[in-house]
Amino acid sequence: MSYVPLSGLSLRDIEYVVAVDDLRNFSRAAERCGVSQAGLSEQVRKLEQLLDVTLFERSRRHVAPTPDGERLLALGREVLAAARNLLEVARAQTGPMEGALRLGVIPTLGPYYIPGLLPRLREHYPALSLRLRESMTDTLVHALRNSELDVALMALPAPSDALESAPIFEESFLAVFPSTHELAQKPKLSLSQLGRPDLLLLEDGHCLRDQALSICPTVPREGEQRLATSLEMLWYMIGAGEGFSLIPQLALRNRVDFEDLITVRPLPEPEARRTIGLTWRASDPRAPVFRDFAAYLRSITPENCHAIAKER
Amino acid sequence: MSYVPLSGLSLRDIEYVVAVDDLRNFSRAAERCGVSQAGLSEQVRKLEQLLDVTLFERSRRHVAPTPDGERLLALGREVLAAARNLLEVARAQTGPMEGALRLGVIPTLGPYYIPGLLPRLREHYPALSLRLRESMTDTLVHALRNSELDVALMALPAPSDALESAPIFEESFLAVFPSTHELAQKPKLSLSQLGRPDLLLLEDGHCLRDQALSICPTVPREGEQRLATSLEMLWYMIGAGEGFSLIPQLALRNRVDFEDLITVRPLPEPEARRTIGLTWRASDPRAPVFRDFAAYLRSITPENCHAIAKER
DNA sequence: TATGACTGATCGCTAAAACCGAACTTATGA
DNA sequence: TCATAAGTTCGGTTTTAGCGATCAGTCATA
Numbered sequence: 183m184s185y186v187p188l189s190g191l192s193l194r195d196i197e198y199v200v201a202v203d204d205l206r207n208f209s210r211a212a213e214r215c216g217v218s219q220a221g222l223s224e225q226v227r228k229l230e231q232l233l234d235v236t237l238f239e240r241s242r243r244h245v246a247p248t249p250d251g252e253r254l255l256a257l258g259r260e261v262l263a264a265a266r267n268l269l270e271v272a273r274a275q276t277g278p279m280e281g282a283l284r285l286g287v288i289p290t291l292g293p294y295y296i297p298g299l300l301p302r303l304r305e306h307y308p309a310l311s312l313r314l315r316e317s318m319t320d321t322l323v324h325a326l327r328n329s330e331l332d333v334a335l336m337a338l339p340a341p342s343d344a345l346e347s348a349p350i351f352e353e354s355f356l357a358v359f360p361s362t363h364e365l366a367q368k369p370k371l372s373l374s375q376l377g378r379p380d381l382l383l384l385e386d387g388h389c390l391r392d393q394a395l396s397i398c399p400t401v402p403r404e405g406e407q408r409l410a411t412s413l414e415m416l417w418y419m420i421g422a423g424e425g426f427s428l429i430p431q432l433a434l435r436n437r438v439d440f441e442d443l444i445t446v447r448p449l450p451e452p453e454a455r456r457t458i459g460l461t462w463r464a465s466d467p468r469a470p471v472f473r474d475f476a477a478y479l480r481s482i483t484p485e486n487c488h489a490i491a492k493e494r
Numbered sequence: 495m496s497y498v499p500l501s502g503l504s505l506r507d508i509e510y511v512v513a514v515d516d517l518r519n520f521s522r523a524a525e526r527c528g529v530s531q532a533g534l535s536e537q538v539r540k541l542e543q544l545l546d547v548t549l550f551e552r553s554r555r556h557v558a559p560t561p562d563g564e565r566l567l568a569l570g571r572e573v574l575a576a577a578r579n580l581l582e583v584a585r586a587q588t589g590p591m592e593g594a595l596r597l598g599v600i601p602t603l604g605p606y607y608i609p610g611l612l613p614r615l616r617e618h619y620p621a622l623s624l625r626l627r628e629s630m631t632d633t634l635v636h637a638l639r640n641s642e643l644d645v646a647l648m649a650l651p652a653p654s655d656a657l658e659s660a661p662i663f664e665e666s667f668l669a670v671f672p673s674t675h676e677l678a679q680k681p682k683l684s685l686s687q688l689g690r691p692d693l694l695l696l697e698d699g700h701c702l703r704d705q706a707l708s709i710c711p712t713v714p715r716e717g718e719q720r721l722a723t724s725l726e727m728l729w730y731m732i733g734a735g736e737g738f739s740l741i742p743q744l745a746l747r748n749r750v751d752f753e754d755l756i757t758v759r760p761l762p763e764p765e766a767r768r769t770i771g772l773t774w775r776a777s778d779p780r781a782p783v784f785r786d787f788a789a790y791l792r793s794i795t796p797e798n799c800h801a802i803a804k805e806r
Numbered sequence: 807t808a809t810g811a812c813t814g815a816t817c818g819c820t821a822a823a824a825c826c827g828a829a830c831t832t833a834t835g836a
Numbered sequence: 837t838c839a840t841a842a843g844t845t846c847g848g849t850t851t852t853a854g855c856g857a858t859c860a861g862t863c864a865t866a
Contacts (some may be wrong), residue, residue: 187528188509191577193500194853208814216499221854223814233584236779239641240814241656243862246641248779249594250587257580264576265503268569272545275562282561329551329558344553344833467548467560506824520843533825535843552843555833656862 193265195229196258198222199237203255206245278471280309286322286334287314290390290413291353291458294432295335295484302482318387326463333472337389338459346464348476352488355397355428355454357447358420365426366445373397373450380425382416385409393456394428397449420444430456431486455488505577507541508570510534511549515567518557590783592621598634598646599626602702602725603665603770606744607647607796614794630699638775645784649701650771658776660788664800667709667740667766669759670732677738678757685709685762692737694728697721705768706740709761732756742768743798767800 201211202222212222230237237251247255287296296314303310315322315331323342325331340347357376359366365375376398384391390413410416413433420427421440434446460476462469483489513523514534524534542549549563559567599608608626615622627634627643635654637643652659669688671678677687688710696703702725722728725745732739733752746758772788774781795801 188505188574188577188581191505191581193503193505196580197500209812217853218855219814220816220856224816225853227815233581233587235584235587239775239777239779241775241777241862243813244641244777245814250584254580254584257576257583261573261576261580262500264569264573265500268508268566268573269500269503269545271569272547272566275545275547329556463551463553465551465553467551521841529824530826531843532827532845536845537824539844553833555842557843 190232191229193262195225195232196261198225199229200255200258200262202226202238202245203247203251208245277309278468279307279475282311282313284313284315284330284332286325286331286336287316288319288322288334288336288389289316290384290388290430290433291335291337292316293413294430294435295458298484299479299482306478319389320387322461326461329463332466332468333460333462333475335458336461337393338457338461340459340461344464345461346469346472347459347461348473349457349459349490350476350479351483351490352452352455352457354431354451354486354488355393355449355456356431356434357426357449358417358429358434359426359445359447360420360423361443361445362423363426363445366447368447371447371449373453376426376428378426382419382425382427383409384413384416385411390428390430390456397428397454428454432484435484435486452488457490458487502544503541505574507537507544508573510537511541511563512567512570512574514538514550514557515559515563520557589621590780591619591787594623594625595645596625596627596643598637598643598648599628600631600634600646600648600701601628602696602700602742602745603647603649604628605725606742606747607770610796611791611794618790631701632699634773638773641775644778644780645772645774645787647770648773649705650769650773652771652773656776657773658781658784659771659773660785661769661771661802662788662791663795663802664764664767664769666743666763666798666800667705667761667768668743668746669738669761670729670741670746671738671757671759672732672735673755673757674735675738675757678759680759683759683761685765688738688740690738694731694737694739695721696725696728697723702740702742702768709740709766740766744796747796747798764800769802770799 198211198215198217201214202208205211205214208223208226209219212219215222226237233254235250235254236248237254239246239248239251292314300312303312315325317325319336319341322331322334322336323340323345326334327342327344335350338347338349357365357371365371368375381394381398383394386409410419413429416427416429417433417437417440419425421443423443428449429446460472460479462472466472480490510523510527510529513526514520517523517526520535520538521531524531527534538549545566547562547566548560549566551558551560551563604626612624615624627637629637631648631653634643634646634648635652635657638646639654639656647662650659650661669677669683677683680687693706693710695706698721722731725741728739728741729745729749729752731737733755735755740761741758772784772791774784778784792802
């Protein structure tokens with residue numbers, strides 16, 4: 183981008199000369215521009231000096247543009263038109279939650295939360311156009327910080343100072359066993375019982391993996407962990423009797439496959455929960471809008487999930 | 495032309511924000527714009543306030559345009575482009591005697607002077623494009639004053655204060671008789687001899703008519719004057735023996751028709767002359783250029799005409 | 807031909823704005 | 837924890853736009 187200085191050219195001056203051209207009269211042009219005739223006359227003279235072109239031929243009785251002036255006035259009108267256009271667009275600027283919003287979401291939430299969310303959003307923010315992206319937390323955080331995303335849905339807390347978050351709801355973890363699993367029959371499960379080698383985990387990077395590890399006090403040794411690449415795979419592995427795992431509430435909704443092979447058991451509350459929240463750059467000027475957005479999302483907390491008691 | 499005020503929008507401010515957008519750095523943008531970083535920062539803030547749009551998202555480490563800002567910056571660039579275009583055109587403005595020049599000329603001069611003039615002008619002012627118009631003096635004067643013409647060639651003095659003129663050459667009048675006319679044989683003609691009823695005149699409006707009348711001390715009575723609609727017609731009427739008249743020198747050049755029917759006689763100099771000059775609006779900013787133009791025309795005074803002794 | 811109305815230019819002054827340097831704030835990273 | 841970098845804020849200065857008053861042509865009219 184080459185830089186060409188405008189050496190003092192000003193929109194106001196262009197307005198003045200165009201007014202003179204329109205009205206062919208300095209006094210009336212001054213009136214239209216809301217300045218004194220003296221001031222306008224001076225500015226016109228200055229502009230002529232700047233351009234080194236006599237724009238108007240003044241006889242005491244007539245004002246008429248010179249041939250050169252005529253050409254330049256036409257260009258001046260173009261400049262003004264462009265400027266007015268800018269002002270108009272600025273004035274009709276997108277309101278809150280209009281236009282494109284780039285929304286990231288973690289893989290252990292997206293497929294189970296977003297489908298039900300979309301119609302509500304379409305209804306509540308009719309002018310909103312969502313660009314969805316599903317990635318693991320770290321990737322989302324990077325994308326936020328690089329302004330590749332505007333907001334993201336993830337488990338809180340978000341691991342960065344530069345980001346601001348608001349909680350939306352809390353989601354319970356449920357223990358999911360093969361029906362034949364020894365723990366599947368216990369009347370009541372405690373968290374300490376879950377620290378077993380047959381605890382199946384997602385592969386590295388998924389926050390759900392870390393959440394599971396932090397809930398279960400005894401951790402399987404590295405190298406012995408059994409890793410799944412997605413919640414779906416995890417589910418299939420459980421159905422195949424490979425082991426058990428913790429599955430977030432929403433991921434269970436409407437799930438009927440392997441119904442007889444699998445047993446779902448509740449866990450002690452409120453320990454076995456994760457908080458889902460909306461996250462954005464703290465520096466984003468739309469931060470207040472995003473706070474409202476989070477409040478709306480709170481107001482439509484999915485069934486089976488726990489509404490946030492009060493704004494943190 | 496509806497008037498939409500720009501409410502304080504300024505090209506400088508647009509320059510500033512575009513610089514920030516280009517360089518993504520306030521300090522460097524300030525340097526490019528030749529102001530302090532503080533000043534630029536303030537102006538950017540003011541513009542954002544004026545537009546009621548946050549153009550940039552500032553974190554301490556990064557500057558990036560908001561979605562709205564991106565849109566407005568694109569429009570800002572358009573405004574700047576239009577303004578730069580204006581400046582460029584102004585800088586490359588037509589020099590003196592370039593582009594279109596609307597030149598008027600009186601009918602008793604045009605057909606005899608212009609044809610020889612054009613090739614010289616084309617050579618001397620290669621960028622000049624002439625728009626010629628032939629009318630009687632009064633019409634030319636009106637056209638000049640209404641800016642419908644830029645300059646005119648006519649007999650001086652020009653009848654208006656608002657006009658400025660420069661003489662180009664003096665043109666003699668010659669007496670033209672039918673060969674059989676009684677005055678055609680006189681050894682020497684005096685002006686007093688010409689005030690006769692058979693003096694043929696052009697119709698009203700032609701300056702040549704007035705010139706003839708002012709030269710010939712005795713005037714034919716109104717109603718008895720014999721009127722021609724053009725110099726050509728006058729010539730034919732003389733050839734037909736209808737009377738005699740005064741014909742300006744240039745109109746005789748190369749004229750061979752009726753050679754044996756017509757006698758041409760000189761008149762006392764310098765009384766029987768008219769001054770041909772160039773005339774323009776005194777208020778026209780190109781007045782100095784026109785003065786030079788007149789000087790050039792003086793330097794190529796046609797043969798048989800009298801150069802002006804010195805600039806008046 | 808004088809005169810008054812109209813119009814743009816000019817002048818001295820005032821108010822507003824743009825601008826500057828310095829101090830301040832806040833991330834980042836050694 | 838300190839140094840660095842970058843944007844913001846603040847108080848004072850300079851520049852500039854603007855104003856009222858006045859001047860100076862021009863035109864129409866009396």
